[in-house]
Amino acid sequence: MERKVLIIDCADAPGLITKITGVCFAHGLNIVKNSEFVDNPQGRFFMRTELEGVFEPARLLAELQSILPSKNHTKLVDLGKKRIVVMVTKEAHCIGDLLIKSYSGALDAEIVAVVGNYDLLAALTEKFDVPFHYISHENMNRSQHEQAMLKVINSYEPEYVVLAKFMRVLTPDFVSQFPDQIINIHHSFLPAFIGASPYRQAWERGVKIIGATAHFVTNSLDEGPIIKQDVISVDHSYSVEELSKCGRDVEKSVLSKALQLVINEGVVVYGNKTVVF
Known part of the structure; x- marks a missing residue:
């Protein structure tokens, strides 16, 4: 027996659940778990x-x-571990948390490689027998640096790329290689304090809460569809x-939870929003 996930995104219409489950029943498939949502203003199911x-x-x-409205997005995907490449700069808390959770089985991700523009996290990564690739941005323009990273990343054929405090803005050319596959952790409760130094921005505003946001990366800085x-x-x-010190715990928790949701095929992107089951 196999287990798979069916994801459907289409225009709303009467009787969809009955029709869909009827097809599944006719195929002799058992429904283990089912969730649905209707965006009434958009008329989307x-x-x-x-x-x-x-x-x-x-x-x-x-x-x-044959039974769904036209222009639907329907896919049948396998559950199970996904191949992940993680990109880092200098901070250890997010990559450390992901490595521990992947190693212990708490996260259904196989971290196949870590890519850094500094080598400070090589020793940590290699403790978990994960390859670390140091690709310095020094003496390279942005395009050259990204091409060097892409060559390494693509060699691992990842299903997702995770920015675990990777502190460089990616170009549209890079982002286009991985549509809805790049997950970033931003150290603020977006849409507040976009861009650099959000903790300083928060301190200057005298905020009473600080947060973190995991989102898919788009060409608009820190404005991609929010996951967690x-x-x-x-x-x-x-x-x-x-x-900043207090925020690190929130950052690593939000990133790992968001990644698990994505791995479990629990996130559907539409427009600049997500439905999270």
Whole structure:
């Protein structure tokens, strides 16, 4: 018996759930878990269904297409570990957390490589028997540096690329290589404090909460579809350094939770938003 996830995104219409589950039943598939959501203002229907049984994927998808509204987005995907390449700069807390969780089985990701524009995190990465690739940005323009990184990343054929505090803005050419596959952790509760030095921005505004946001990367800086967010309380006595120190725990927690949601096929992107099942 196999287990797969059926994801459907289409125009809303009466009777969709009955029709979809009827096709699955006709294929002898057992519904293990089912979730759906309707965006009423947009007239959009979303459904995530975990199925178990013996699959004929092509025939199943063809029969679903015949009963769904036109211009739908329908896919049948396997559950299980996904191949991840992580990009880093100097900070260890997010990559350290991902390595530990991957090693222990708490995260269904196989970290196949780590790529850094500094070599400071090589020793940490290699403790987990994960290859570390140091690709310095010195004496390279942005395009040359990204091409060097892409050559390494593509050699691992990752399903997702994770920016674990990778502190360089990626160009549209790089982003276009991995549509809805690059996940970034930003150290603020977006849309507040976009860009550099968000903890200093937060301190200057005297905020009473700080947070972190995991989102898909697009060509608009820190404005891609949001996957997961969280916050903690702070007060007037915190310095910029103390805000940053407290924020690290939120950052690593939000990133790993977001990544697990994506790996479990629990996130559907539409427009600049997500449906998270």
